[in-house]
Amino acid sequence: MTIALKEGYEPLTEATAVQLIKDLGYFDAHSSLRCKEIGDGNLNLVFHILDENDKGIIIKQALPYAKVVGESWPLTLHRATIEGNYLKNAIPLVQELVPQVQHTDEAKALTIMEDLSHLDIVRTGFISGKDYPILSQHIGEYLAKTLFFTSDFGCNQQVKKGLQQAFSNPELCKITEDLVFTDPFHVSETNDFEPELIGTVETLWEDDSLKLEVAKLKYKFLTCGEALLHGDLHTGSIFANETTTKVIDPEFAFFGPVGFDIGQFFANLLFQAITRSDEKKDIILFHLHQVWDTFIQTFTELWQTASVEPFTKTEGYLEHVLEGFFHDSIGFAGCELIRRTIGLAHVADLDGIEDSSRRLACKEVAIKLGRELILQRSSISRTNEIVHLLEKVKRGA
Incomplete structure (x- = not known):
């Protein structure tokens, strides 16, 4: 070709x-x-x-x-x-x-x-121990506004259909479909992981209950055009310093499920929570809570003041929508944790750990946490529960 x-x-x-x-x-x-x-x-x-x-x-x-x-x-x-x-x-x-x-x-x-060279790539900054105190507030606002105003809640349906045509992105969506949702859960030549992880990986491949849930998430990614997504919102696609945040690299943009963008950011925070010592991970967990809290607050304000959908006046509808977004986000975060650990494209948060035994231990946690997030996504209702699950997986690893 x-x-x-x-x-x-x-x-x-x-x-x-x-x-x-x-x-x-x-x-x-x-x-x-x-x-x-x-x-x-x-x-x-x-x-x-x-x-x-x-x-x-x-x-x-x-x-x-x-x-x-x-x-x-x-x-x-x-x-x-x-x-x-x-x-x-x-x-x-x-x-x-x-x-x-x-x-x-x-x-x-x-x-x-x-030129954004006066800013840091957030992944690199996090790995070196830097903090960006308002990063998660900015990303929560970014997610809420970009997603709301390209959804059927904040965008005229006919305008949205035109945008969907303009942002048809089949080739790059195919990369995500394969590398995030398919290859890591099957034997595939694109997978890349240390031989020491083979036992954990083979257990993953043989887990039909997990595959069923991943299949559901993949189907939602394929068929659910809720809003215009960035499509690749990880910490390597964000520049920041103490006062400024800039999101870059939206070449994977397409109309898909709102939870995908949120889940990608969740997962890339969790890589840092996995690799940091207990006394140094509090700021990462703060960002995990803050990004979702800010998203809810901003999305709710827009729902109340800028909606074009009459049913947004219906009691209980907002809560239903936000709950669905959150559950999807948890599942997509789980897929991202697994694919960045054993798939084709890794993250420096894990691969940059020089001590091999610690690196392998962190990767074991990432795989197992990813599995639990996928399987338990419908029963998780708060970001605190993600933290509790991480701690439980770490204790059992």
Whole structure:
């Protein structure tokens, strides 16, 4: 399989990125610019360009294949258009929480946006022990506003149907379908884990009760277009410092179940809760509680003041909707914990642990906690119960 490239597409180099940015007039033609390719993900090139006064700009360009595999795994370049359009759609809703888009080019599959290099990637900061005190408040607001205003509660149904067409993203959804919901629960060549985990992994593969619940979650992911999702909301897709938060990389955006975005963020907080010592995990657990509390508060306010759906006036409907979101979030978080531990794409929170025995112990906890979250999602009603389950799994590991 090959991807048909549009005329004018060619992967940028540091030199051609500098020439492009000059041609577009972002810097004076005589400026002395320096450029570095800083992309550390699997799907894109990212160029950081600075002038002599350290004024910066970012160029992100999609590659027609996954770097983790190579040209044998072709990928659509349309995801760059999806990303640019998602950010443009999000800016009126959460202007302070996403990067400002300066320019997009569909043929070249690139987006030019504001320089966020003064901020930390949250995953890297967490691993080094940093804290971002209002991160979870910001993410709770981001989730509530982006999801509410693209749902049938906050968006005219006809407008929403048009958006669903614009954000059809089958190729990248297929990656999620396989790598999150299918491959980790079966023998698959994409899976990647230490030989010492084989016993735990084989137990997972033989667990028909677990597979049934994962099948239900996968079906919801495939069929439930509740709102426009970011689609890949992990701590590596967020920049932050003590006062600022910016969500990046929405190229997986599509209309899906609200709980998927929330569950991804839950899971990536839980990786830190798993790996931190007891005396250092309180701030992570605070973020777990705070993001859900803020989401509920903000979503409820929007429900009461900005709804376009007459049934939102019906007593008990809001509680029913929020309960469904939460249960879905727990299940999707469980899938994310498992897939990031034994699937194709891992997280540095776990893989970066140098002591092998501790690393393996943390991975055992991640797998077992993921299983319990999936199986028990319908009986968990508060974030405190997630913490209790984590503690129980740790004691039994």
